[in-house]
Amino acid sequence: MQERSYHHGNLRTALLEEAERSVIEHGVAALSLRELARGLGVSHAAPRRHFPDRAALLDALAQRGFDTLGERLAGAVAAAGPSFEARLRAIAQTYVAYTAGRMPVVELMYASKHAAETAAAPAAARAAYAVPYAVIEEAHRGGELAEGQDPQAAARLVFAALHGLAVLLNGGMIAAVDVPATVDTAVDGLLSGLGSRTESPA
Template identity: 35%
Template sequence: MSTSAYPDVMADVYHHGSLRQALLDEARRVLLDRGSEAVTLRELARRTGVSHGAPARHFADRDELLDALAAQGFDELSRQLERAATDGDMTERFRSYAHAHVRFALSTGPLMDLMFSRIAVHPGRPPTAATDAAGRFFALGARLLGERDPSRVSPLPYLLAGTLEGISALAASGRLPQDRVAEVTDAAVSMLMPVIRGRLGNDPAGG
């Protein structure tokens, strides 16, 4: 039986926000398979088996859905990085952090691109779910690097982020062979550790 004759029947299958997450899950699959331009509310409704109007219950428009997808990506990355940076001495924690960041970028390239495209600075633009989640992501990196004042962050977090994003971009474009990604990531950590140790050396939690 076609669900189009009963446009709300399939939507009623979802409860307590599960349709929202189902839409985000499908949006991620479409994004990774076909790129951001293929992510539309109509396509997601078709893939989840609900009426064309059902996604509007959770997302006002495509822009709001993409923002939520980017926010989810930042929160997922933050959780992975936080878990990676909990064990071992200072060097081991930062090596685990670096490898986790690069792995995430390589496995979710289009998502990573979407995440950072959603947080471009636009004067006067109100905060969004993506900018809030990005703030938590950047705050995690700053804390790990011993930054105490988020309004006066040193160049170090930017240097670390730029290094890891650069490695990921090189690997994703084929300019860095896949079998050398781990080697180059380890080398980057070794080069940055003297600076990181200089900042964290007097921190009792530094290891």
């Protein structure tokens, strides 16, 4: 087999893209550096220039997932404007959309989040979570949430609800056509539960 030529940095990106596809299609257990190399047409030793072992590749894949999620959440919040309700809806829609069809990768991300602090994924996870937490904390400081509401508890509630929706969606329990309305209903419930004062008056 003739080894393909990759410009500097391209092989690492190609490996991560192929690894993500493999995890989505076959699960984490089936991921193999040797098989990734074979699929990309490079020598079996080539991936080790970027990832010394399978664990390093998985950590990098989890980090990439959190980096992407964080970027999408930040972009959605910025586009939503100053309203807490609009921002929360943007966060919910973005999170559910990101997880659609990629739950094996999301599960890897959450598993890697609890890895050793020397791993890259936990730091990337904190950066991604910081986006919605900042929105909730700002709403709390601005008096847009009920008095006595703990921002950390509110953030956990939001993530629990959104991740639960993601699991149901990817498990086929929610039809794709019903997802937008279901997300809106969930956000309505979160706004009510958080005592949001940004809801439009009746």
